[in-house]
Amino acid sequence: MTRQILLGAVAVLGLTAASASAETFTWITFKPQGAGDAQARTTQWLVDEFEARTDGEHQIELFWGGSVAATGEIPEALANGVGDFGDIITPYFPDAMPLNNAVGFFIPQPMGTLEVGEAMERWHEEYPQFSEELESQNLHAMGFRPLETYGMLCREPVEGIGDLEGKRIRSYGFAYPALIEAMGATPVSITTADTYEALERSVVDCTPIGPALARGWKYDEIAKYYIDMPLGASFGHLLAMNLDTYQGMDEETRAVVDQLGADYLQEYARVLEEDRARVLELWQGEMGVEVIDFPEEDLTALVDDPQVQAVRDEWIAKAEEAGLPVDEIVSELQF
Structure with a gap:
């Protein structure tokens, strides 16, 4: 069942989430579809992988370019069930997510992109306070997208x-x-x-x-x-979910989402490094x-x-x- 979403921030924020058993979930993002950067390309990769790994039973429909919620509205939109998945620019919400903004308080720091992402994964696994901070806002982190x-x-x-x-x-x-x-x-x-x-x-x-x-x-x-x-x-973006959507998934689909989050970090870091090398060559x-x-x-x-x-x-x-x-x-x- 595909969700019917009325585009436009004011109207959208009033909608309620459809059943978590829906075959088509929604991803709301501030990224323009034609951006062509590592963030946009790997978001599409993740969506395609989700469909493939669920054997086509489930899909994610992407709503690009802030068409459903602007950058500053995405956490609230996800929490309210307007979207199932979305990317949150974590440093824009330091008061709501201070623990998950740890890296942003320590600049300069010695870690690169992959190291920061792996640190966030490890902290969420070892210290429940990181997840609890998000759960208190009806959010779940299924993955992490550090900046370069x-x-x-x-x-x-x-x-x-x-x-x-x-x-x-x-x-x-x-x-x-x-x-x-x-x-x-x-x-x-x-x-x-x-x-x-x-x-x-x-x-x-x-x-x-x-x-x-x-x-x-x-x-x-x-x-x-x-x-x-x-x-x-x-640290850049949480790949976030509506907590009710995540908890409402069957065990097999949740396992796909969990593995995808870990695999996404590796794919994103690889694509970002390729982009970085290409740009440095262009600069020269x-x-x-x-x-x-x-x-x-x-x-x-x-x-x-x-x-x-x-x-x-x-x-x-x-x-x-x-x-x-x-x-x-x-x-x-x-x-």
């Missing part, structure tokens, strides 16, 4: 920490504002979608980002210097983007800055309150 390892894309060359003083740098979340101020720069809060224009108009001089994402948003048309600053991979050629090594010691020295430490301490306090073994988790997030 970040550096800094700038309009002018940056050779070391001194070159960042006075720069205006795009910022978001908790760790980046403190880190940017520790650099002697000014954090400027701007959405991903607005950053191209901000770079073009010199509203910002730099933005933290990775090569694949920079190419996807075409920032590299404006900013021609990629500073290979070891910021580590940011026709795009003309210069990659500049940044002294690692210049960055890691900033971790001791009181403002940076205050952000980390904020997460530690929340984790201790939740009863988590803080030292074990934090040890993975420190150089």
